[in-house]
Amino acid sequence: MRDVVVIGAGITKFGELWEKSIKDIFVEASLKAIEDAGVDHIDSMYVGAMSPGLFVGQEHLGAVMADYLGVNPIPATRVESACASGGVAFRQAFLEVASGASEIVLAGGVEKMTDGADVTEVLAAAADQEYEVYSGITFPGLYAMIARSHMEQFGTTREQLAAVAVKNHRNGAKNPHAQFRKEVTMEQVMNSTMVADPLRLLDCSPVSDGAAAVIVASVDVARKLHKNLIRVIASSQASDSIALHDRESLTTLNAVVKAAEKAYTMADKKPKDMNLVEVHDCFTIAEVVVTEDLGFFEKGTGGEAAANGWTSIECKMIPVNTSGGLKSKGHPVGATGVAQIIELYEQLNGTAGTRQVGGAHVAMAQNMGGSGASCVVHILEVK
Amino acid sequence: MRDVVVIGAGITKFGELWEKSIKDIFVEASLKAIEDAGVDHIDSMYVGAMSPGLFVGQEHLGAVMADYLGVNPIPATRVESACASGGVAFRQAFLEVASGASEIVLAGGVEKMTDGADVTEVLAAAADQEYEVYSGITFPGLYAMIARSHMEQFGTTREQLAAVAVKNHRNGAKNPHAQFRKEVTMEQVMNSTMVADPLRLLDCSPVSDGAAAVIVASVDVARKLHKNLIRVIASSQASDSIALHDRESLTTLNAVVKAAEKAYTMADKKPKDMNLVEVHDCFTIAEVVVTEDLGFFEKGTGGEAAANGWTSIECKMIPVNTSGGLKSKGHPVGATGVAQIIELYEQLNGTAGTRQVGGAHVAMAQNMGGSGASCVVHILEVK
Numbered sequence: 001m002r003d004v005v006v007i008g009a010g011i012t013k014f015g016e017l018w019e020k021s022i023k024d025i026f027v028e029a030s031l032k033a034i035e036d037a038g039v040d041h042i043d044s045m046y047v048g049a050m051s052p053g054l055f056v057g058q059e060h061l062g063a064v065m066a067d068y069l070g071v072n073p074i075p076a077t078r079v080e081s082a083c084a085s086g087g088v089a090f091r092q093a094f095l096e097v098a099s100g101a102s103e104i105v106l107a108g109g110v111e112k113m114t115d116g117a118d119v120t121e122v123l124a125a126a127a128d129q130e131y132e133v134y135s136g137i138t139f140p141g142l143y144a145m146i147a148r149s150h151m152e153q154f155g156t157t158r159e160q161l162a163a164v165a166v167k168n169h170r171n172g173a174k175n176p177h178a179q180f181r182k183e184v185t186m187e188q189v190m191n192s193t194m195v196a197d198p199l200r201l202l203d204c205s206p207v208s209d210g211a212a213a214v215i216v217a218s219v220d221v222a223r224k225l226h227k228n229l230i231r232v233i234a235s236s237q238a239s240d241s242i243a244l245h246d247r248e249s250l251t252t253l254n255a256v257v258k259a260a261e262k263a264y265t266m267a268d269k270k271p272k273d274m275n276l277v278e279v280h281d282c283f284t285i286a287e288v289v290v291t292e293d294l295g296f297f298e299k300g301t302g303g304e305a306a307a308n309g310w311t312s313i314e315c316k317m318i319p320v321n322t323s324g325g326l327k328s329k330g331h332p333v334g335a336t337g338v339a340q341i342i343e344l345y346e347q348l349n350g351t352a353g354t355r356q357v358g359g360a361h362v363a364m365a366q367n368m369g370g371s372g373a374s375c376v377v378h379i380l381e382v383k
Numbered sequence: 384m385r386d387v388v389v390i391g392a393g394i395t396k397f398g399e400l401w402e403k404s405i406k407d408i409f410v411e412a413s414l415k416a417i418e419d420a421g422v423d424h425i426d427s428m429y430v431g432a433m434s435p436g437l438f439v440g441q442e443h444l445g446a447v448m449a450d451y452l453g454v455n456p457i458p459a460t461r462v463e464s465a466c467a468s469g470g471v472a473f474r475q476a477f478l479e480v481a482s483g484a485s486e487i488v489l490a491g492g493v494e495k496m497t498d499g500a501d502v503t504e505v506l507a508a509a510a511d512q513e514y515e516v517y518s519g520i521t522f523p524g525l526y527a528m529i530a531r532s533h534m535e536q537f538g539t540t541r542e543q544l545a546a547v548a549v550k551n552h553r554n555g556a557k558n559p560h561a562q563f564r565k566e567v568t569m570e571q572v573m574n575s576t577m578v579a580d581p582l583r584l585l586d587c588s589p590v591s592d593g594a595a596a597v598i599v600a601s602v603d604v605a606r607k608l609h610k611n612l613i614r615v616i617a618s619s620q621a622s623d624s625i626a627l628h629d630r631e632s633l634t635t636l637n638a639v640v641k642a643a644e645k646a647y648t649m650a651d652k653k654p655k656d657m658n659l660v661e662v663h664d665c666f667t668i669a670e671v672v673v674t675e676d677l678g679f680f681e682k683g684t685g686g687e688a689a690a691n692g693w694t695s696i697e698c699k700m701i702p703v704n705t706s707g708g709l710k711s712k713g714h715p716v717g718a719t720g721v722a723q724i725i726e727l728y729e730q731l732n733g734t735a736g737t738r739q740v741g742g743a744h745v746a747m748a749q750n751m752g753g754s755g756a757s758c759v760v761h762i763l764e765v766k
Binding site (some may be wrong): 001007021023044048050051053054055056058059061062063064065066067071072074077078079080081082091092095096098099100101122125126127129130164193236237238239241242243246251254255257259287369370373374375 | 384404407417427434435436439440441442443444445446447449450456457458459460462463464465471474475478479481482484496505508509510511512513516548590619620621622623624626627629637638639642650654752756757
């Protein structure tokens with residue numbers, strides 16, 4: 001496989017974008033990415049989206065977006081892995097350039113969630129319909145069970161979960177694309193409406209519209225364009241049982257562990273080599289569990305790490321979700337994985353503004369689907 | 384890119400499989416493919432499916448199928464390009480092995496269409512929801528407009544369209560997996576119920592459940608398993624405007640033309656080198672147009688070619704849809720593109736029974752989405 005680099009990025013505001021269609025936002029992000037890259041064409045494109053069929057009645061999203069972006073007749077393929085759809089789109093673009101089949105590929109992600117669908121029901125299609133959903137559970141309930149188990153097993157506290165939300169809102173307040181550009185206090189999180197015990201409203205990522213796109217290319221192309229060489233030094237993906245009840249443990253996400261192992265091996269790096277990480281904090285407990293499963297903290301100590309500020313930009317032990325994460329930036333599910341890559345791209349280019357992690361040169365993104373049944377991990381390095 | 388070969392195949396019966404779930408049929412086809420290949424593991428898998436969310440309320444199909452197939456924690460990704468989802472799954476598996484990232488990859492396709500959803504409405508999600516579907520048209524109507532234009536422009540007749548159905552049913556009668564294992568007469572087609580003038584019931588592919596899977600691998604793996612080297616010598620994909628009204632011509636499918644051009648170049652072959660072709664005959668008119676756009680017949684003469692028997696197994700000018708095609712074999716949309724590859728695999732292995740094209744060593748598969756907004760073409764060769 002040959003080296004692959006990220007040479008451009010574009011993103012829409014995340015939020016309730018009622019005045020724009022799914023096509024509008026995907027095209028907006030893609031045009032920004034193409035302009036940022038400075039390329040005059042793309043060879044191929046991938047569109048990550050979880051459920052445009054159920055959300056807005058439109059499938060065949062690769063062809064739809066290629067058409068509205070004005071790039072026919074290039075190949076355009078939609079990929080889906082629930083909330084990891086964006087990460088998977090990036091991985092497929094990486095593989096296509098790595099194979100030598102293409103030189104310049106767009107990886108985009110999009111979701112339009114606020115146009116009237118029953119969002120909780122649509123998202124539940126990422127769980128096991130036959131066993132989990134039929135029994136009445138949806139995602140807040142699934143992650144609440146993970147949280148309750150983590151509390152029972154390791155003594156994780158409500159305050160520690162709240163610390164994740166407080167930190168992510170603090171970061172998101174500095175992100176111009178974030179849905180919630182405001183800080184929240186520990187008290188606000190602790191007193192917000194109960195959703196699924198022990199998870200409260202401010203433990204949950206929001207329902208969002210949004211799109212994100214990046215351009216990946218061969219090193220030859222990047223050199224001709226005089227780009228920083230932001231290389232994709234690892235791309236890995238893993239799967240786990242779709243239903244929570246089939247797992248040996250509720251407090252370890254095996255797909256995250258496996259994807260991380262493969263990524264560290266491929267990149268020849270260790271957790272301590274990372275300057276920052278974007279993780280899939282669909283709920284605060286997810287960030288706690290994932291920072292453990294990625295090897296940044298011992299199992300059971302992720303909550304303590306968050307409460308101690310070890311994941312803040314300032315501390316620099318391992319800044320987590322400098323973008324604000326899903327919690328504050330918003331979570332248009334198909335766009336999320338690509339938006340994570342964009343945060344890495346900005347940080348590694350030194351253009352993250354007040355969110356900048358000084359001297360960042362290696363960064364990781366972790367994106368997952370459902371209650372962790374699929375997970376994609378990427379490591380990027382400027383070199 | 385390194386060479387990629389097909390080393391195993393598995394398929395379910397196509398039809399109304401009310402006693403089986405979408406998971407049952409995907410696992411059935413995949414286990415058959417794994418057994419046929421003789422491999423003890425797979426490195427990764429792709430699942431092509433158009434709309435499991437709208438059909439059966441289940442997204443996240445990569446993770447679901449990896450779980451039920453018992454292959455966690457391997458990467459598992461769903462890809463979608465409407466009715467070309469299976470072809471696109473095969474292409475992604477090809478790219479992954481070609482890149483060197485994996486040695487053995489499963490490419491599967493599945494659709495469960497008969498479990499109660501409004502099938503015509505779900506399939507319409509492959510067209511432009513905002514302009515085409517909102518105006519009330521669905522796929523029989525879109526292809527009827529293509530047929531009417533072809534008749535007006537080139538003098539194509541109703542009898543010529545019917546000849547496609549008669550030939551495909553004759554082939555399908557010999558295919559043990561086909562939904563309709565029976566021949567139909569010219570009179571039966573001509574007198575069947577009108578669906579969308581000029582297309583009648585027997586011009587239309589049916590609503591089907593079914594799954595298909597193949598195993599692709601590196602040449603090294605195939606040699607160790609003492610397999611025939613059935614190489615993927617071309618994989619190409621193209622896109623066109625999602626809506627019919629945006630095209631310069633209704634009688635040329637530009638994505639088919641472009642994908643075919645790329646495939647012939649990649650394989651260094653010409654139409655006359657093909658021993659057989661599987662084409663996407665979702666309606667009889669589609670086979671007429673596609674056999675022209677792939678370069679087998681001059682534009683406007685595809686109907687005449689079908690009526691003259693030039694596309695029959697017996698004639699050997701260019702046997703088209705020896706499997707029975709979508710028309711007779713059935714069209715579980717996500718499975719179709721993979722099922723086409725399976726027909727090529729059997730023909731090139733010389734195991735197609737009474738459908739065998741003698742001496743077949745090069746074969747093509749053409750799979751498309753919507754009214755041709757996406758198209759995937761593959762060429763396989765035994766060598």
